[in-house]
Amino acid sequence: MTTWPAAFALTIAVEVPLVVAIAPAALRRRAALDAAVLNAFTHPLAWLAVGTFPSCWTEVELAVLLFEACAYARITGLSWPRALAAGGLANLCTAALSFLPWP
Numbered sequence: 001m002t003t004w005p006a007a008f009a010l011t012i013a014v015e016v017p018l019v020v021a022i023a024p025a026a027l028r029r030r031a032a033l034d035a036a037v038l039n040a041f042t043h044p045l046a047w048l049a050v051g052t053f054p055s056c057w058t059e060v061e062l063a064v065l066l067f068e069a070c071a072y073a074r075i076t077g078l079s080w081p082r083a084l085a086a087g088g089l090a091n092l093c094t095a096a097l098s099f100l101p102w103p
Helices: 005-024 024-051 054-076 082-096
Strands: none
Touching: 005 024, 005 082, 024 054, 024 082, 054 082
């Protein structure tokens, strides 16, 4: 099983660049900072929730996706389609990575 610090580092390495790529040029710095801060908030909560209730993995991932998309729209200033794309793509990628065998 992967440790939380390793999983968090991978999440940051994958999600921040994806969110930045989706953001318009004028908001890219803000998107990078917001993505890092949001993941620092949501990742430990999701890790704890899934560790406690493994059968709720899908619900936890969906809640994180929606929370982050709302934050990208309301805080970062992304349009709703971009915010949903950023939250969806970033979380889909890291969720898929969680199924890979890790040392």
